Amino acid sequence: MIKKVVKKQNNSHDCIICGLDNPASAKARFYSMEDETCVALVTFDSNHQSYPSRTHGGMVTALLDEVIGRALWVYDDTLWGVTMKIEVEFHAPAPYGEELIAVGKITKRSKLFFDGVAELYDKNGKLLDRAKASYMILSLEKAAQDKDGHVHLEDVSVFDKDDVKEIDVPELKALRSVE
Numbered sequence: 001m002i003k004k005v006v007k008k009q010n011n012s013h014d015c016i017i018c019g020l021d022n023p024a025s026a027k028a029r030f031y032s033m034e035d036e037t038c039v040a041l042v043t044f045d046s047n048h049q050s051y052p053s054r055t056h057g058g059m060v061t062a063l064l065d066e067v068i069g070r071a072l073w074v075y076d077d078t079l080w081g082v083t084m085k086i087e088v089e090f091h092a093p094a095p096y097g098e099e100l101i102a103v104g105k106i107t108k109r110s111k112l113f114f115d116g117v118a119e120l121y122d123k124n125g126k127l128l129d130r131a132k133a134s135y136m137i138l139s140l141e142k143a144a145q146d147k148d149g150h151v152h153l154e155d156v157s158v159f160d161k162d163d164v165k166e167i168d169v170p171e172l173k174a175l176r177s178v179e
Helices: 057-074
Strands: 002-008 029-033 038-042 079-090 100-109 113-121 127-139 166-168
Touching: 029 057, 038 057, 057 079, 057 100, 057 113, 057 127
Parallel strands: none
Antiparallel strands: 002 029, 002 166, 029 038, 038 100, 079 127, 100 113, 113 127
């Protein structure tokens, strides 16, 4: 289903999933959508391989984790989610070398915590993987602190403009069992 992009989300410099300056990064792009989902567009490459022609499950897990965590930004981009628990189901191998789409949505939220679901699809809309996770909410300043207490907002707030206005987004099948 074609859905409108409400806002392009920021990337970071060094993240393994969205880092623009990290040579090992998948360089995923994230969007807040009109239906209150977060969508990620990503093309993994052979650096992200496990078995031949397959993206490593750890990279898939990291992507699903990030798209759920970023679903909080649909409501408030000054808050960040820190993962407390994640459960992933691997349904089919995630290929590298082709664009994939991940969709995440918050299913429950309080002042301090939130839960969400995410799914990863191939270009034909085939479900590849699914996750559900729980997060603690932190301010951007708290999340961007290093071990010495220095805040590095410049690393986590990198805007990478593009012209994506609409995305063909598969329906989140996981929501049927949650709602």
